[in-house]
Amino acid sequence: MIPELGHFALILALVLAVAQSVLPLWGAQRRDARLMAAAPPLAVAQFLAVAAAFAALMWSFAVNDTTVSNVVANSHSLKPMLFKITGTWGNHEGSMVLWVMVLAACAFAVAAFGRELPSALKARVIAVLGMVSLGFLLFILLTSNPFERVWPPPADGQGLNPLLQDIGLAIHPPLLYLGYVGYAVTFAFAVAALIEGRVDAAWGRWVRPWSLAAWSFLTLGIGLGSWWAYYELGWGGYWFWDPVENASLLPWLAGAALLHSAVVVEKREALKTWTVLLALLAFALSLLGTFLVRSGVLNSVHAFASDPARGVFILGLLAAYIAGSLALFAWRAPTLAAAGIFAPLSREGGIVLNNLLLCSLTAVVFVGTLYPLFLDLLTGQMISVGAPFFNLATFPLAVPLVVAMAAGPLLAWKRAALWPVLQRLWLAALGALGAFLLALFLSGAQVLPAVGFALAAWIILGAATDILDRAGWGRAAPRAMWQRARHLPRAAWGAAIAHAGIGVLALGISGMGLATEKLVALAPGQSTAFAGLEWRLDGVRDFQGPNYTARKATLTVLRDGRVLHVMEPSRRFFPIGRTTTTETAIRTDGLSDLYAVIGEERDNPATGVREAVLRLHWNFLAPFLWYGALLMALGGALSLSDRRVRVAAPARRPAGAVAT
Numbered sequence: 244m245i246p247e248l249g250h251f252a253l254i255l256a257l258v259l260a261v262a263q264s265v266l267p268l269w270g271a272q273r274r275d276a277r278l279m280a281a282a283p284p285l286a287v288a289q290f291l292a293v294a295a296a297f298a299a300l301m302w303s304f305a306v307n308d309t310t311v312s313n314v315v316a317n318s319h320s321l322k323p324m325l326f327k328i329t330g331t332w333g334n335h336e337g338s339m340v341l342w343v344m345v346l347a348a349c350a351f352a353v354a355a356f357g358r359e360l361p362s363a364l365k366a367r368v369i370a371v372l373g374m375v376s377l378g379f380l381l382f383i384l385l386t387s388n389p390f391e392r393v394w395p396p397p398a399d400g401q402g403l404n405p406l407l408q409d410i411g412l413a414i415h416p417p418l419l420y421l422g423y424v425g426y427a428v429t430f431a432f433a434v435a436a437l438i439e440g441r442v443d444a445a446w447g448r449w450v451r452p453w454s455l456a457a458w459s460f461l462t463l464g465i466g467l468g469s470w471w472a473y474y475e476l477g478w479g480g481y482w483f484w485d486p487v488e489n490a491s492l493l494p495w496l497a498g499a500a501l502l503h504s505a506v507v508v509e510k511r512e513a514l515k516t517w518t519v520l521l522a523l524l525a526f527a528l529s530l531l532g533t534f535l536v537r538s539g540v541l542n543s544v545h546a547f548a549s550d551p552a553r554g555v556f557i558l559g560l561l562a563a564y565i566a567g568s569l570a571l572f573a574w575r576a577p578t579l580a581a582a583g584i585f586a587p588l589s590r591e592g593g594i595v596l597n598n599l600l601l602c603s604l605t606a607v608v609f610v611g612t613l614y615p616l617f618l619d620l621l622t623g624q625m626i627s628v629g630a631p632f633f634n635l636a637t638f639p640l641a642v643p644l645v646v647a648m649a650a651g652p653l654l655a656w657k658r659a660a661l662w663p664v665l666q667r668l669w670l671a672a673l674g675a676l677g678a679f680l681l682a683l684f685l686s687g688a689q690v691l692p693a694v695g696f697a698l699a700a701w702i703i704l705g706a707a708t709d710i711l712d713r714a715g716w717g718r719a720a721p722r723a724m725w726q727r728a729r730h731l732p733r734a735a736w737g738a739a740i741a742h743a744g745i746g747v748l749a750l751g752i753s754g755m756g757l758a759t760e761k762l763v764a765l766a767p768g769q770s771t772a773f774a775g776l777e778w779r780l781d782g783v784r785d786f787q788g789p790n791y792t793a794r795k796a797t798l799t800v801l802r803d804g805r806v807l808h809v810m811e812p813s814r815r816f817f818p819i820g821r822t823t824t825t826e827t828a829i830r831t832d833g834l835s836d837l838y839a840v841i842g843e844e845r846d847n848p849a850t851g852v853r854e855a856v857l858r859l860h861w862n863f864l865a866p867f868l869w870y871g872a873l874l875m876a877l878g879g880a881l882s883l884s885d886r887r888v889r890v891a892a893p894a895r896r897p898a899g900a901v902a903t
Contacts, residue, residue, distance in 0.1 A: 649705020
């Protein structure tokens with residue numbers, strides 16, 4: 244009965260989405276206040292319907308209802324309850340219901356918190372969100388019904404992919420969806436502005452918090468996914484330029500450009516057309532990621548589904564939403580005349596440079612990810628584009644981006660002088676030079692990591708300089724500086740912390756460039772020297788988990804005969820699904836990680852002793868990768884907490900008014 248109620252709730256949500264797509268849009272066109280006023284209640288009703296469907300699906304997983312095909316394919320009675328619950332979205336069908344629920348929640352939020360929005364704009368935004376929701380509800384009901392019954396019901400399910408039975412990956416998809424779907428709101432604002440033919444400072448103020456929230460959640464989602472790959476897959480790295488990883492990076496880069504350009508629209512009423520285009524592209528890249536993960540065109544450990552029919556449906560949605568919005572953009576963009584004029588050397592000019600470099604990085608990742616697909620389609624030739632291409636192609640673009648990032652916030656609006664900015668950055672330049680020389684000396688003249696450390700010091704000290712300059716550094720007494728710093732807008736602190744987070748991330752990337760590893764086969768009682776430590780294998784034993792068996796090694800790490808750590812890497816075997824996974828053992832001191840992975844066991848023909856193959860890593864500054872992601876998200880959250888970012892949008896001038 245519960246699955247039928249969930250299915251009915253999805254159908255009801257589809258009907259409400261149709262009404263939400265048509266009535267408010269028609270009302271805004273006819274200036275009918277009653278139809279426009281229907282938008283918020285319809286958005287709330289659709290959210291409640293989708294939430295009811297999601298709750299019904301979660302209940303089916305929690306009670307292991309084996310009459311539901313989705314539960315049979317992705318759950319098992321022996322699974323811990325936590326993974327029964329998270330299994331709700333650990334599959335294609337359930338993840339799509341979560342996707343639509345987050346989208347409906349965004350429309351609900353626009354309805355609830357958009358009281359300052361003009362009624363026509365609010366109605367159009369909610370209507371566009373209803374159209375996006377309509378397409379995906381059709382996709383679920385026609386191709387991916389999560390409540391499909393199976394009869395006769397099997398005795399038990401087939402279990403969830405063991406790689407997904409992890410708390411990190413349980414939280415990772417919802418965070419990513421909050422980022423992906425958050426760009427649906429900026430997309431809706433862009434389409435609504437194109438329909439109305441008007442973008443002004445108030446529009447920039449309304450778009451900015453949504454783009455900031457989406458970017459922050461996407462940052463957390465990508466960071467958590469990277470952490471999961473680091474400790475769960477046992478490869479010893481954090482980013483592998485996997486096509487599905489790239490699919491999440493593309494909207495993150497475009498969203499960062501959108502976030503900065505929206506500030507120019509808000510402050511100077513410039514870059515209007517460009518900002519609207521970025522809002523369209525950020526959501527287009529989010530949909531592209533959905534297509535890549537679910538179409539089966541890419542093989543990846545991250546992929547949810549491999550059904551070409553579903554891929555064609557999503558491709559149709561992608562074409563309808565993006566081609567339609569770009570056609571509307573081509574028609575209406577000439578009406579979005581910019582009012583603000585600025586010199587090339589100015590804060591606006593710095594943001595333009597920022598946008599150009601971010602979009603160039605996006606283009607490089609886009610081409611590297613999709614070129615093998617197009618080549619296979621056109622010629623039948625299959626190639627692989629991996630880390631060497633991406634590293635070589637992105638590095639020359641990332642360096643000037645980081646260099647400009649420290650100087651941009653110190654430039655004045657409209658017109659600026661370069662020399663005063665450089666004078667204020669002398670401490671950052673000195674720190675970057677010192678970091679380069681020190682890293683070059685300690686790393687044995689490895690240039691690329693040394694450049695990375697220099698760039699990291701530059702951006703972190705540049706962010707500190709921005710705050711110190713706002714507080715009156717060199718112009719006021721320390722007490723007065725402290726008072727001014729305390730009363731700086733939280734948005735200023737948030738921007739500086741987010742920029743510093745990128746510097747901390749650069750520290751982690753540079754440190755991982757100095758990481759070392761060793762592959763060794765040891766018998767119980769034998770030791771090996773690595774990273775200045777002694778690693779002793781004490782033994783390998785069997786272990787019984789709740790739904791798996793394991794071979795677990797006990798490694799003792801010693802320094803000068805003193806025990807530092809006891810590490811227990813293991814290999815798990817899941818009888819249901821007959822899958823083997825690797826569980827790494829990691830010990831960290833906050834600056835570096837000791838990382839151990841156990842492989843197969845084998846008999847040494849020379850000694851007749853059974854040995855375990857171990858891969859040992861010393862990953863320098865690895866924790867800084869995730870410190871950086873957390874700092875970036877914290878900076879975004881701090882900026883969102885600033886009331887001036889979230890509300891108090893400037894009053895819109897009459898449509899006929901011309902900016903002076």
